[in-house]
Amino acid sequence: MMEEEELEFAEDLEAILHLTPEVQLAIEQVFPSQDPLDRSDFNAVEYINTLFPTEQSLANIDDVVSKIRLKIRRLDDNIRTVVRGQTNVGQDGRQSVGEKYPLKNM
Structure with a gap:
């Protein structure tokens, strides 16, 4: 029973993660x-x-496992950096809009 559920999950995941050739080429x-x-x-x-x-x-x-763990840590750090950067972009954008178009007290 568990193997069937795992197989279904793997198939569902593969269907979700399947990219069209055009998208894959753009990413590459x-x-x-x-x-x-x-x-x-x-x-x-x-x-x-x-x-x-x-x-x-x-x-x-x-040794191989250590190298893979190091790679995972680096990827996690890169992801955190990008997420923080995107958060700051949104905050900077709101601040810039607020400075250019301040809300008037009613």
Whole structure:
């Protein structure tokens, strides 16, 4: 039962996240990236196999996990910076409009 729910969730998520080729191309033009995680045809199994091509390479799993965690922290920091910047833009815009067109007391 749980596997069916997980499969349905994965299908729903994939349907929501599916981007048209035009949108994907626009994103790639605005944010060019060589990171395989950013590719529209990303394949998790292939990616993991490149990280760990042999059983012996699994000995480095702690290093790989540390690098991924560092990347996640950097992305989180970037997201926070962008969100704060957008918040400030909205506040600055309201302030500018208020200075140009002050409300008159009635």
